[in-house]
Amino acid sequence: MSTQTAVAAQEQDAWEPRILVFCCNWCSYAGADLAGVSRLQMPPNFLVIRTMCSARVDVEFVLEAFAKGADGVLVAGCHPADCHYIGGNYRTRRRIALLRMLLEQYGFDPERLRLEWISASEGEKFQKTMVEFTETIKDIGPNPIKEE
Amino acid sequence: MSDKIKIAQYWAASCGGCDVALLDIDERILGVAELADIVFWPIAVDTKLKDVEALPDGYITATLFNGAIRNSENEYVAKLLRQKSKIMVAFGSCACFGGIPGLANITYADDIMDYVYNKTPSMDNPEGILPLVEYHAPEGDLELPEMYDTVKTLEDFVEVDYFMPGCPPTVDRINEFLDAVEKHVKEGAPLPPKGAVIASEKTLCDECGRKKEYRKLERVYLPHELDEIDPELCLLDQGIICMGPATRAGCGAKCVNVSQPCRGCFGPTSAALDHGGSMLSALASIFKVDESETKLSEEQIVELMSHIKDPLGTFYEYTMPVGLIKRAVREKRRSKA
Ligand code: SF4
Ligand code: SF4
Ligand code: SF4
Numbered sequence: 001m002s003t004q005t006a007v008a009a010q011e012q013d014a015w016e017p018r019i020l021v022f023c024c025n026w027c028s029y030a031g032a033d034l035a036g037v038s039r040l041q042m043p044p045n046f047l048v049i050r051t052m053c054s055a056r057v058d059v060e061f062v063l064e065a066f067a068k069g070a071d072g073v074l075v076a077g078c079h080p081a082d083c084h085y086i087g088g089n090y091r092t093r094r095r096i097a098l099l100r101m102l103l104e105q106y107g108f109d110p111e112r113l114r115l116e117w118i119s120a121s122e123g124e125k126f127q128k129t130m131v132e133f134t135e136t137i138k139d140i141g142p143n144p145i146k147e148e
Numbered sequence: 149m150s151d152k153i154k155i156a157q158y159w160a161a162s163c164g165g166c167d168v169a170l171l172d173i174d175e176r177i178l179g180v181a182e183l184a185d186i187v188f189w190p191i192a193v194d195t196k197l198k199d200v201e202a203l204p205d206g207y208i209t210a211t212l213f214n215g216a217i218r219n220s221e222n223e224y225v226a227k228l229l230r231q232k233s234k235i236m237v238a239f240g241s242c243a244c245f246g247g248i249p250g251l252a253n254i255t256y257a258d259d260i261m262d263y264v265y266n267k268t269p270s271m272d273n274p275e276g277i278l279p280l281v282e283y284h285a286p287e288g289d290l291e292l293p294e295m296y297d298t299v300k301t302l303e304d305f306v307e308v309d310y311f312m313p314g315c316p317p318t319v320d321r322i323n324e325f326l327d328a329v330e331k332h333v334k335e336g337a338p339l340p341p342k343g344a345v346i347a348s349e350k351t352l353c354d355e356c357g358r359k360k361e362y363r364k365l366e367r368v369y370l371p372h373e374l375d376e377i378d379p380e381l382c383l384l385d386q387g388i389i390c391m392g393p394a395t396r397a398g399c400g401a402k403c404v405n406v407s408q409p410c411r412g413c414f415g416p417t418s419a420a421l422d423h424g425g426s427m428l429s430a431l432a433s434i435f436k437v438d439e440s441e442t443k444l445s446e447e448q449i450v451e452l453m454s455h456i457k458d459p460l461g462t463f464y465e466y467t468m469p470v471g472l473i474k475r476a477v478r479e480k481r482r483s484k485a
Contacts, residue, residue: 055433059425063472080442087437093446095432097453102428105254105460107476144477 017137019046019072020065021130024054026084027119028076034123035130042127043134046074053077054115055088059099062113066103069146072112072137074129079117089117109140153209153333155180156188156200157239158229160222161249161299162215166240167191169316170212173323183330184209188229197225203232210235210329214316216242216249216469217300221293230306235339237325241315241413243302245423246469248315250299251461253468253475257297298475299468312346315413315466318399321346347398347414355397356404358382364436367455377407384434389462394420394427411465422472424463431456 023029029050035042051057054077065073075096077089093115100110114136116129159167171177171192180186187208188195211233217223230236241247252260261278265271283290302308312321325346331337340346348355363385371377371388383390383404390404391412403410416423435452444452456462464471 059429060421060472063422063425067472087441090437090441091433091435093449094435094453095429097446097450098428098432098456098459101453101456102424102459102463105458105476106473107478109479109481140479140481144479145473 015142017045017071017134017142018069019074019130019134019137020070021046021048021074021076022051022054022057022061023048023118024056024077024084024089025050025052027078027082028054028116028126030120031076031118031122031126034120035126036123038123040123040127042130045134045137046130053083053085053088054092055085055095057092059095062099066108066112066143066145069143071140071143072114072133074114074116074133076116076118076126076129079119082119107144111136111140112143152182153184153329154187154207155184156186156208156211156229156233157190157192158188158211158213158215158225159190160213160215160226160243160302161218162240162242163248164191166212166214166242166316169240169314169319170322173319173326176323176326180326183326183333197228200228200232205231206234208233209333210237212237212239212312213243213302214240216246217296217302217305218249218252219293219295223305226302226305235309235329236302236306237310237312238302238308239312240317241313241415241466244311244313244470245415245467246299246301247413247466250301250467250469251465252299254460255476256478257295260295301469304469309342310340310344310346313396313414314347314399317346318402320400321398345396345418347396349417350397351417352392352395352397352399352401352404352410352414353382355399356382356392356401358404359385361385362434365434366436367452368431371407371409379407383407383409389431389456391427391463391465393430394423412463413466415467415470423467424460424471427463428459 023032032048054075057075062073075092077092080089083089096113096115100113103113104110114133118125157167157170186193188200211229213226213229213236217226238244242249265273265278266276279292281292281294312325314321328339332339359380360382365387367387368389369387378386388409390409392404392410394416395410395412396414396417398414412423416426420426
């Protein structure tokens with residue numbers, strides 16, 4: 001192994017995913033909070049941004065996160081039929097489906113963007129999602145935009 | 149020496165349509181000749197680059213630069229003309245936002261070379277010879293411009309004074325700009341503020357005369373999939389993807405007036421971060437939401453959105469190089485242990 005590839009391999013091993021999580025104020029943020037106060041164990045690789053609705057997560061927010069090097073983005077909202085604003089989450093899921101198609105065209109693994117319905121009482125689901133998603137992102141590897 | 153103003157026009161990575169648009173200003177072009185000396189315009193007058201190199205700095209009053217920056221020659225001429233010009237205008241969508249050539253950012257220079265010189269069915273190149281940037285022949289040294297991986301805009305390389313979007317800019321906007329320059333030169337009237345976009349601050353929907361019903365869509369159609377297009381009704385209301393809500397007005401609603409959807413050549417308004425992203429949000433939001441929605445599975449939603457065949461090509465037809473994500477990436481998936 002050349003020194004260069006050895007260094008590169010070392011850097012890869014040192015790499016830890018950086019994940020951005022958008023949580024809707026009414027359900028998922030409370031769910032994340034519950035996971036926290038219940039002291040459920042989660043990987044420390046994510047940052048949470050609270051938005052008033054999952055539909056408040058503009059496409060631009062997600063694109064900017066990836067453009068700035070986020071390795072994964074999770075958008076979490078209320079279950080279908082539970083949206084505080086009646087239909088925000090329906091718009092979110094259409095948008096995320098389309099956005100994943102767009103990200104794929106840009107060459108990204110669309111698994112880097114995930115949508116999950118998490119209610120206020122689902123601390124465990126939040127924990128499970130974060131464990132799983134962190135694993136997924138570890139598997140996919142670093143955001144390739146950082147090497148451009 | 150004549151006291152006329154000096155104009156230059158140059159084409160970088162472009163299709164030539166912008167040059168034709170300038171010729172299209174009809175008899176006004178004669179007025180331009182009265183008002184201005186054309187010092188450099190490869191498509192129309194025979195001046196060489198070395199003549200431009202010999203000019204004093206700031207000698208040219210205004211350069212109308214069309215085309216994106218795609219290779220080292222485009223970059224060199226852009227920098228040269230900037231140095232020799234008082235006013236630099238990004239002329240046309242390619243110069244402003246990368247335009248259609250900017251869609252090349254979906255691929256890489258080496259892939260393009262490989263396709264063109266090795267994989268094209270009609271190509272016979274057993275030794276896999278690719279063009280070189282330099283070649284030392286016994287008769288002398290030969291050079292070719294270097295093709296870049298990423299298509300960029302004029303502003304990525306030099307300071308730009310005015311942006312004139314459009315593919316190509318419309319005659320009205322060109323005339324408006326020439327009037328302003330003429331008034332400035334003859335009467336000392338102030339020029340538009342530096343950095344101005346020679347278009348409107350509103351969106352195209354504001355300028356478009358079609359009736360808006362704000363219908364909720366069940367699916368989208370390509371214009372040819374409909375038997376008839378209602379000439380009065382908003383195209384989005386008819387299920388045709390029209391970039392009007394995300395696009396800057398100023399063209400006079402040229403395409404929508406003839407029942408063709410806007411493809412976004414005037415680029416985003418100054419309020420938008422990302423042209424394609426804002427259109428994607430708008431489109432996803434106008435799909436119908438009703439009681440049956442709870443019953444739709446995630447797969448059905450994906451299926452529904454797959455009616456939009458090519459989101460990147462549709463939403464970023466003219467603006468990929470100025471989007472938040474400016475070019476395609478290559479994933480190196482780690483091995484699944
Ligand atoms: S803006 Fe349009 S007309 Fe002008 S060079 Fe680009 S593709 Fe051609
Ligand atoms: S979406 Fe298109 S057709 Fe409808 S109002 Fe806007 S510009 Fe006109
Ligand atoms: S309608 Fe849209 S695509 Fe057509 S000229 Fe105007 S801005 Fe360009």
